[in-house]
Amino acid sequence: MEAYLGIDVGSVTTKFAVLDEKDELVTSLYTRTLGRPIDVIQESMQKILARLPADLVIKGVGTTGSARYLAGVVVGADVVKNEVTAHAVGASHYIPDVQTIIEIGGQDSKMIIMRDGIVTDFGMNTVCAAGTGSFLDQQASRLNIEIEDFGPLALKSKSAVRIAGRCTVFAESDMIHKQQMGYGVQDILYGLCEALTRNYLNNIGLGKEILPPVAFQGGVASNVGIVRAFEESLKTEIVVPPHHQVMGAIGVALLSHEKSMDNGGTTKFKGFGISDMEYAATSFECKACTNICEIIQIKVERKVIARWGGRCDKWDDING
Amino acid sequence: MLRIGIPRGLLYYQYYPLWSTFFQEMGMEVVTSNPTSKAIMAAGSARMVAETCLPVKVYCGHVIELVGKCDYLFIPAIRSIQKNVYNCSKFLGLPDLIKAVVPKCPPIIDVDIDVSKGKVSLHPSSYEIGRWIKPRPKREKEAAKLAWESHLAYIKAMESEMVSPLEYLSGQKPSLASQGNEHFTVALIGHPYNIYDEFITHRIIHRLNTLGARVVLPEMAGRDLLAAGVVKVVGRPYWTYEDEIVGAGGHYLDADVDGVVAIVSFGCGPDSTMIDVVQRYARRPGARPLLTLTIDEHTGEAGMVTRLEAFLDMVARKARRRSA
Numbered sequence: 001m002e003a004y005l006g007i008d009v010g011s012v013t014t015k016f017a018v019l020d021e022k023d024e025l026v027t028s029l030y031t032r033t034l035g036r037p038i039d040v041i042q043e044s045m046q047k048i049l050a051r052l053p054a055d056l057v058i059k060g061v062g063t064t065g066s067a068r069y070l071a072g073v074v075v076g077a078d079v080v081k082n083e084v085t086a087h088a089v090g091a092s093h094y095i096p097d098v099q100t101i102i103e104i105g106g107q108d109s110k111m112i113i114m115r116d117g118i119v120t121d122f123g124m125n126t127v128c129a130a131g132t133g134s135f136l137d138q139q140a141s142r143l144n145i146e147i148e149d150f151g152p153l154a155l156k157s158k159s160a161v162r163i164a165g166r167c168t169v170f171a172e173s174d175m176i177h178k179q180q181m182g183y184g185v186q187d188i189l190y191g192l193c194e195a196l197t198r199n200y201l202n203n204i205g206l207g208k209e210i211l212p213p214v215a216f217q218g219g220v221a222s223n224v225g226i227v228r229a230f231e232e233s234l235k236t237e238i239v240v241p242p243h244h245q246v247m248g249a250i251g252v253a254l255l256s257h258e259k260s261m262d263n264g265g266t267t268k269f270k271g272f273g274i275s276d277m278e279y280a281a282t283s284f285e286c287k288a289c290t291n292i293c294e295i296i297q298i299k300v301e302r303k304v305i306a307r308w309g310g311r312c313d314k315w316d317d318i319n320g
Numbered sequence: 321m322l323r324i325g326i327p328r329g330l331l332y333y334q335y336y337p338l339w340s341t342f343f344q345e346m347g348m349e350v351v352t353s354n355p356t357s358k359a360i361m362a363a364g365s366a367r368m369v370a371e372t373c374l375p376v377k378v379y380c381g382h383v384i385e386l387v388g389k390c391d392y393l394f395i396p397a398i399r400s401i402q403k404n405v406y407n408c409s410k411f412l413g414l415p416d417l418i419k420a421v422v423p424k425c426p427p428i429i430d431v432d433i434d435v436s437k438g439k440v441s442l443h444p445s446s447y448e449i450g451r452w453i454k455p456r457p458k459r460e461k462e463a464a465k466l467a468w469e470s471h472l473a474y475i476k477a478m479e480s481e482m483v484s485p486l487e488y489l490s491g492q493k494p495s496l497a498s499q500g501n502e503h504f505t506v507a508l509i510g511h512p513y514n515i516y517d518e519f520i521t522h523r524i525i526h527r528l529n530t531l532g533a534r535v536v537l538p539e540m541a542g543r544d545l546l547a548a549g550v551v552k553v554v555g556r557p558y559w560t561y562e563d564e565i566v567g568a569g570g571h572y573l574d575a576d577v578d579g580v581v582a583i584v585s586f587g588c589g590p591d592s593t594m595i596d597v598v599q600r601y602a603r604r605p606g607a608r609p610l611l612t613l614t615i616d617e618h619t620g621e622a623g624m625v626t627r628l629e630a631f632l633d634m635v636a637r638k639a640r641r642r643s644a
Contacts, residue, residue, distance in 0.1 A: 066622060084630030118641065119634040121609065124627060207603065290359040291519070311519070
């Protein structure tokens with residue numbers, strides 16, 4: 001059996017997806033990045049291998065997410081793609097006529113506008129993390145609620161509390177204020193869901209033509225409270241596609257399948273054996289000019305396989 | 321020999337040939353700072369109040385680098401270069417701003433260029449340089465004439481020979497005219513002090529080329545088309561250098577390009593209004609796709625690269641569909 005592997009290494013979570021030759025999902029994995037992307041990739045590759053049929057051969061690998069270049073050199077990727085394209089490709093695989101994609105991850109959020117199967121516009125959050133998964137995570141733990149229970153509890157709300165969602169700092173103090181006034185936790189939680197969607201639509205959705213079908217993916221799409229809040233403010237049905245958490249990984253696996261078709265099936269994949277190899281990332285300051293760039297070196301078995309971080313090409317050639 | 325310092329920031333990218341020729345032809349040495357680096361940006365940011373935009377902070381860093389290396393600094397206050405069209409307050413007050421924050425600042429030649437008031441224009445023959453430099457330099461008239469010629473030659477090279485300002489000013493070989501035609505074309509718009517500062521915009525032209533895009537620049541459209549772009553989008557120009565964003569946006573969003581990338585400074589008042597009208601214009605049916613990148617001193621390369629890559633994927637797919 002031939003298969004394609006997609007890896008999405010995000011700031012907070014790392015996602016894996018394996019697709020067969022019919023692009024059906026064989027297995028997927030969703031795990032925390034824990035600030036150690038290389039280790040997490042190595043460990044996860046072992047777990048994935050254990051779940052795969054023995055006759056399965058990986059014919060193509062793609063990486064995406066903010067650590068896509070790092071993941072790309074570690075596993076030997078055929079395709080290294082940005083998150084916007086990967087998510088768009090993944091979503092249109094499950095919802096071919098999708099026109100709007102809402103994607104909210106751990107530290108970033110984006111909106112992708114598609115028409116006739118191609119991306120026509122997109123927006124990403126800039127420096128602010130208000131309205132992303134990390135914010136919900138923080139507030140849930142402050143209220144002593146498991147993130148998994150957040151959505152169901154919020155849905156029990158009868159009348160939501162209005163919470164200032166423009167900035168996480170203000171949202172938090174507003175929330176504490178409301179809680180001390182005696183509002184119920186479910187009303188506060190749903191108020192947070194509304195604040196997050198309001199913030200998202202006013203920032204990333206500003207000036208965008210939001211037409212159905214609307215797909216909602218990324219980790220936060222698991223939160224039924226947020227889904228309901230989006231449905232109420234957009235007055236349209238929100239479709240949460242299957243495997244929405246790993247959609248970026250699925251998208252990039254699809255792209256690696258495409259690439260494999262184009263290049264006759266040769267892959268740069270280093271195999272599942274990379275789990276046993278010794279990877280190390282070291283850094284040093286380049287003092288060749290006043291920019292003092294911090295150069296990162298990725299080594300496998302003590303051999304440098306990649307370098308980046310410089311503002312010029314000086315260190316890019318790893319053979320030099 | 322008298323040394324005149326011209327910092328490599330802000331209007332350097334528009335007027336360096338003009339000003340450097342003027343002083344050199346009067347027998348002075350022109351010194352300029354090195355291209356922006358981390359150290360220059362840090363030195364400037366440390367001296368400026370937090371609210372100023374990145375290009376002004378960077379400019380301040382360039383001035384600091386010239387302290388001790390020149391006898392005079394040339395920092396004109398450009399109030400207006402066109403009747404009833406106004407400049408950002410930071411350009412108006414630039415010499416005073418610099419004087420107030422740069423320690424051991426050399427004397428500043430702060431020519432007050434104000435075409436609306438009708439006295440001093442961009443043409444150096446109106447500068448009356450003897451008010452700063454004594455004895456009054458000889459050959460002033462002739463130097464002004466030669467300087468103006470080199471200014472016009474610079475504009476002409478950008479308009480008709482597709483030389484990028486960066487290449488012209490650093491004496492590099494022009495590369496944009498010989499870009500391949502097999503790829504798609506992206507117009508890069510914004511103020512020269514942003515798009516040609518390779519440090520603050522992370523070598524964006526080179527990056528776009530590497531990602532397979534042919535790049536065209538505002539200057540290449542020519543002054544007339546840029547002015548027409550401003551009229552088309554907002555009717556009457558209000559801001560000086562509005563043509564670099566509104567004019568270039570109005571022109572390229574309807575032109576034969578596959579996409580437009582706009583660079584604006586975070587915290588810039590005029591930019592925030594200019595980019596808004598351009599974004600509204602880009603929403604008209606048939607307009608080319610537009611990507612806006614807002615830069616400040618914390619702008620990481622990764623965020624910019626992700627946006628550029630995603631934008632170019634989109635542009636490439638659209639271009640493929642159009643040609644199919």
